[in-house]
Amino acid sequence: MTNKSTIQVLISEEDITKRIQSLAVEIAAINPRKLLVIPVLKGSFMFAADLIRAMHRAGLSPDVEFIQLSSYRKAKVSSGQVDIVKDIESSVEDRDILLLDDILESGRTLAYAKDLLSARGAASVLTCVLLEKPHKRAVQITPDFVGFECPDQFVVGYGMDVAHSLRELPFVGIMI
Numbered sequence: 001m002t003n004k005s006t007i008q009v010l011i012s013e014e015d016i017t018k019r020i021q022s023l024a025v026e027i028a029a030i031n032p033r034k035l036l037v038i039p040v041l042k043g044s045f046m047f048a049a050d051l052i053r054a055m056h057r058a059g060l061s062p063d064v065e066f067i068q069l070s071s072y073r074k075a076k077v078s079s080g081q082v083d084i085v086k087d088i089e090s091s092v093e094d095r096d097i098l099l100l101d102d103i104l105e106s107g108r109t110l111a112y113a114k115d116l117l118s119a120r121g122a123a124s125v126l127t128c129v130l131l132e133k134p135h136k137r138a139v140q141i142t143p144d145f146v147g148f149e150c151p152d153q154f155v156v157g158y159g160m161d162v163a164h165s166l167r168e169l170p171f172v173g174i175m176i
């Protein structure tokens, strides 16, 4: 749809691959118990697919479930309210949970998911985001694992969209 010549590469495919491998090693080092990885759909699907395979290479065998939360809608600004669009099916009780998301911005999405799973009895809920926009936090949450710091600009690609397009790009780009 959108003209790809207006997109500038912010983080290359090669840099993403390298960082994901080291993130998987960092995650394996904490020795999680009965690990359940939960990507927050939709934006994290590509990151999750690569990170989960890297986790396998790092010696982990997590279960995987998906949750879909909606706080962003079609707008470029967060609406401030989080809804569960699709819930997980497994019990999280007494398990170590790793939530994956594409970007931490206001923090509302991840804080909501973390509180939800803690309230359901998870042994621990850790969070891992590919990108962190450091100056946009509206709620208090510090991710346990961060791929890259991200400038306060709207990014696309590597699963992240603008109105459902540009998810297919194998790199993280900025629309200019």
Ligand code: IMP
Pocket: 043, 071, 072, 078, 101, 102, 103, 104, 105, 106, 107, 108, 109, 110, 153, 154, 155, 156, 160, 161, 162
């Ligand atoms: P938060 O609840 O404000 O932290 O919003 C995080 C969610 O907003 C992410 O999971 C993304 O889906 C979306 N988001 C935030 N910034 C961007 C961006 O620059 N590009 C695409 N999606 C974004």
Ligand code: MG
Pocket: 040, 041, 042, 043, 044, 101, 102, 103, 109
């Ligand atoms: Mg998202």
